[in-house]
Amino acid sequence: MEFRxxxxxxxxxxAALQQGDTVDDCLAKYPSHAxxxxxxxxxxxxxxxxxxxxxxxxxxxxxxxxxxxxxxxxRSSPQPVQLSFDYGAWLRPVAIxxxxxxxxxxxxxxxxxxxxxxxxxxxxxxxxxxxxxxxxWFVFDDVHKxxxxxxxxxxxxxxxxxxxxxxxxVPSNVLSALRSRNQRxxxxxxxxxxxxxxxxxxxxxxxxxxxNLVLLFPQVSESARPPYNEALAATHNAxxxxxxxxxxxxxxxxxxxxxxxxxxxxKVNESIWSVGGLEVRVDQTTIGQPIQNxxxxxxxxxxxxxxxxxxxxxxxxxxxxxxxxSVVSGQVEQVTDxxxxxxxxxxxxxxxxxxxxxxxxxxxxxxxxxxxxxGVVASTVRSVATAAPADDAQEPPSQFTFEGVIEGDVKxxxxxxxxxxxxxxxxxxxxxxxxxxxxxxxARVLVEATRQNEQLSAHKITVLASDAxxxxxxxxxxxxxxxxxxWYVAGLQIVPPERTAEPLEGxxxxxxxARRGSDLEVKSYTRIQAPDDTSLVRLDVTITKLDGAIWTxxxxxxxxxxxxxxxxPEETVGARAIVWGRRNQNGVLEATFARVLDxxxxxxxxAPASPVPTTIPAGNAGP
Amino acid sequence: xxxxxxxxxxxxxxxxxxxxxAREEPAGDIAARAGSPDVLAEWDLVxxxxxxxxxxxxxxxQAYYPKVxxxxxxxxxxxxxxxxxxxxxxxxMIESINKYTFRGLPFGAWVFxxxxxxxxxxHRRRRRRGEVDLSETLSSALASPQALxxxxxxxxxLQVALKHLTDEQRQVIVLKFIxxxxxxxxxxxxxxxxxxxKSLQHRALGSLRRLLYSxxx
Numbered sequence: 001m002e003f004r005x006x007x008x009x010x011x012x013x014x015a016a017l018q019q020g021d022t023v024d025d026c027l028a029k030y031p032s033h034a035x036x037x038x039x040x041x042x043x044x045x046x047x048x049x050x051x052x053x054x055x056x057x058x059x060x061x062x063x064x065x066x067x068x069x070x071x072x073x074x075r076s077s078p079q080p081v082q083l084s085f086d087y088g089a090w091l092r093p094v095a096i097x098x099x100x101x102x103x104x105x106x107x108x109x110x111x112x113x114x115x116x117x118x119x120x121x122x123x124x125x126x127x128x129x130x131x132x133x134x135x136x137w138f139v140f141d142d143v144h145k146x147x148x149x150x151x152x153x154x155x156x157x158x159x160x161x162x163x164x165x166x167x168x169x170v171p172s173n174v175l176s177a178l179r180s181r182n183q184r185x186x187x188x189x190x191x192x193x194x195x196x197x198x199x200x201x202x203x204x205x206x207x208x209x210x211x212n213l214v215l216l217f218p219q220v221s222e223s224a225r226p227p228y229n230e231a232l233a234a235t236h237n238a239x240x241x242x243x244x245x246x247x248x249x250x251x252x253x254x255x256x257x258x259x260x261x262x263x264x265x266x267k268v269n270e271s272i273w274s275v276g277g278l279e280v281r282v283d284q285t286t287i288g289q290p291i292q293n294x295x296x297x298x299x300x301x302x303x304x305x306x307x308x309x310x311x312x313x314x315x316x317x318x319x320x321x322x323x324x325x326s327v328v329s330g331q332v333e334q335v336t337d338x339x340x341x342x343x344x345x346x347x348x349x350x351x352x353x354x355x356x357x358x359x360x361x362x363x364x365x366x367x368x369x370x371x372x373x374x375g376v377v378a379s380t381v382r383s384v385a386t387a388a389p390a391d392d393a394q395e396p397p398s399q400f401t402f403e404g405v406i407e408g409d410v411k412x413x414x415x416x417x418x419x420x421x422x423x424x425x426x427x428x429x430x431x432x433x434x435x436x437x438x439x440x441x442x443a444r445v446l447v448e449a450t451r452q453n454e455q456l457s458a459h460k461i462t463v464l465a466s467d468a469x470x471x472x473x474x475x476x477x478x479x480x481x482x483x484x485x486x487w488y489v490a491g492l493q494i495v496p497p498e499r500t501a502e503p504l505e506g507x508x509x510x511x512x513x514a515r516r517g518s519d520l521e522v523k524s525y526t527r528i529q530a531p532d533d534t535s536l537v538r539l540d541v542t543i544t545k546l547d548g549a550i551w552t553x554x555x556x557x558x559x560x561x562x563x564x565x566x567x568x569p570e571e572t573v574g575a576r577a578i579v580w581g582r583r584n585q586n587g588v589l590e591a592t593f594a595r596v597l598d599x600x601x602x603x604x605x606x607a608p609a610s611p612v613p614t615t616i617p618a619g620n621a622g623p
Numbered sequence: 624x625x626x627x628x629x630x631x632x633x634x635x636x637x638x639x640x641x642x643x644x645a646r647e648e649p650a651g652d653i654a655a656r657a658g659s660p661d662v663l664a665e666w667d668l669v670x671x672x673x674x675x676x677x678x679x680x681x682x683x684x685q686a687y688y689p690k691v692x693x694x695x696x697x698x699x700x701x702x703x704x705x706x707x708x709x710x711x712x713x714x715x716m717i718e719s720i721n722k723y724t725f726r727g728l729p730f731g732a733w734v735f736x737x738x739x740x741x742x743x744x745x746h747r748r749r750r751r752r753g754e755v756d757l758s759e760t761l762s763s764a765l766a767s768p769q770a771l772x773x774x775x776x777x778x779x780x781l782q783v784a785l786k787h788l789t790d791e792q793r794q795v796i797v798l799k800f801i802x803x804x805x806x807x808x809x810x811x812x813x814x815x816x817x818x819x820x821k822s823l824q825h826r827a828l829g830s831l832r833r834l835l836y837s838x839x840x
Binding site for chain 1: 675677680681684688689692693697702705706710713714717718777789791796800801803805806810814815816817818819821822823824825826828829831832835
């Protein structure tokens with residue numbers, strides 16, 4: 001099953017209306033789109049039922065006489081049809097177009113038609129792009145040209161998302177085409193400052209495209225990075241005000257990646273802010289609502305070749321506990337039109353959901369939850385297999401979770417963080433959540449990472465509110481083997497006490513560790529999941545309510561009874577936790593293992609009292 | 624033990640999702656349409672018209688003159704101009720009918736491609752000559768606000784609103800909703816991909832809604 005864009009859903013409903021379905025039938029089928037669908041479907045239905053303009057009989061009869069006479073002439077002396085001057089006039093652009101295409105590609109008209117629905121990995125895709133370019137040669141009205149460019153850019157984004165959903169790499173051709181269309185449309189808009197609707201249309205589309213491009217980053221191959229950076233920069237710049245001299249983001253500012261960073265934002269100087277302890281440049285090219293000095297905020301930042309971070313977008317982190325932001329990992333039990341079912345629960349998917357790979361029954365996925373007008377929805381769905389592309393390495397990647405203390409200074413740009421004695425590579429898209437405290441030496445952090453070819457790559461680093469001893473660490477990973485008194489868990493070497501019972505290979509373990517010099521020694525371990533058990537689901541959540549054994553996490557409830565293995569500080573509202581569990585016969589999600597990560601509530605720190613709050617000069621939000 | 628169901632607070636229940644009927648094939652299934660009895664029967668008619676069979680030509684004329692007239696009238700808002708264009712298109716249709724080859728699309732897609740190109744050409748020539756757009760007069764005359772019928776729009780209001788859409792948005796509304804073409808045919812007529820037609824359709828309905836109901840929202 002493939003989840004479709006709103007355009008496709010609307011189209012399907014319109015077709016269904018034409019076949020006799022009612023508007024209510026469609027709304028019931030797509031409840032998450034109901035608000036947007038309803039007015040459009042009602043209008044489509046009304047337009048369809050508008051009575052036609054009927055021709056006057058006598059001109060119709062007179063025209064018939066002309067047609068009949070012409071038919072008689074042709075019948076009596078069939079000869080090649082002579083084109084009238086007018087006919088030739090309208091045919092000329094078409095002929096030129098075909099001639100150009102034939103000259104460029106040796107393509108036939110049929111080829112041009114066939115190319116219209118091709119995807120970027122098709123040999124016909126060049127014909128499709130060329131046809132679009134040629135078409136623009138014959139549009140002389142700037143505003144109309146910009147509208148077509150915006151449409152073409154929308155189609156490029158659809159193609160990119162379609163490739164991603166099919167688990168195909170996104171080639172550079174479509175990224176370049178996206179960049180050029182957005183850039184050209186933005187240039188036209190800048191020349192027509194009075195065309196407010198056109199600007200709005202471009203900005204709104206570019207906003208959605210930028211969000212998708214940022215999510216796409218991990219899927220972009222090295223070779224496609226330069227056109228990706230150019231496409232992202234052009235899309236971002238299209239959102240900037242065209243009536244002031246804003247230079248815009250240069251692709252080089254993104255050359256080393258795009259990251260999400262959240263934490264307390266504190267002003268360092270006119271253009272530099274410290275976000276959770278990391279220096280970020282914020283200026284006129286940063287888009288978002290103004291943020292107060294000392295308030296919690298989330299940034300999307302680009303990293304340049306010198307390792308410097310520059311904010312593309314900023315948004316205030318809402319105070320208090322909110323829905324969304326949790327991660328659910330597990331096997332897909334069912335796929336429906338509304339969404340996917342994991343551990344017996346439906347997680348809605350809408351047109352804004354970013355899907356990587358084909359979502360199908362039995363597949364293991366990682367779902368990040370977000371919120372929409374209708375409630376909780378999946379904001380991203382990634383298949384676990386594609387979460388860490390294997391490249392051409394010989395060793396398969398092992399995913400693991402590690403908890404330890406940052407060692408050394410990480411404030412300045414660096415590609416490597418030392419945590420709990422292990423060296424983690426900061427990848428171009430490592431997310432950093434410093435909402436519970438600064439990312440600095442001595443801070444305890446949770447690292448979601450992959451080990452491959454001796455290299456540990458951090459995907460996400462979360463600063464924890466913890467008072468655990470600095471020499472303690474923890475590891476969640478799959479037990480590989482035991483050799484020479486050493487255990488290998490997710491490829492990492494740890495040292496168990498003598499005569500410790502060895503788990504089965506393939507068992508998922510939680511291991512409580514202590515650092516002894518360069519060794520990580522096992523203090524205790526817990527079996528989380530047996531090698532052949534696929535029924536467990538992992539939740540990375542925030543506790544929003546506690547009622548005995550029932551934890552309300554930020555999107556539902558889970559029962560953590562005394563039979564569940566438990567570790568970490570005592571549970572408290574506002575703390576984050578990792579929970580494994582399965583749905584029992586009564587339909588209850590029953591935890592088998594839970595680890596609380598924070599010793600106290602992790603909520604955004606209120607802004608300090610200040611008579612004149614300093615704000616980030618980020619007033620470039622769209623209209 | 625206290626039972627608690629793990630639920631997404633604002634999401635639909637699983638049971639409801641399971642009750643949802645399986646998704647039907649899109650109504651506009653291209654393959655099905657290509658082989659539909661209507662399209663095939665029309666192709667038989669066209670083949671006879673290509674031999675200049677008078678009955679077949681008359682049948683095509685009777686079928687398409689009113690449609691092309693309606694299409695032209697909605698685009699231009701001028702009765703006489705619409706009659707001229709419809710007549711002209713019918714002549715072109717008969718003169719070029721031997722060039723038509725059946726590729727699974729309705730014959731109407733080919734006829735309307737002629738109509739659209741004629742319309743573009745007409746606008747271009749008018750612009751070159753500095754002619755006044757005749758639709759201005761008619762549109763203003765029809766612009767007086769009236770209550771919309773329950774299940775249909777008053778044609779004048781629709782026409783006024785259409786005039787404020789971009790050319791492509793107007794085309795997609797008329798071809799898709801008034802003339803009843805499927806996406807593939809609309810794409811063929813407008814030389815756009817089906818994806819672009821879907822996108823245009825969404826945008827066109829949104830714009831039309833704003834134009835028609837801006838005083839109500």
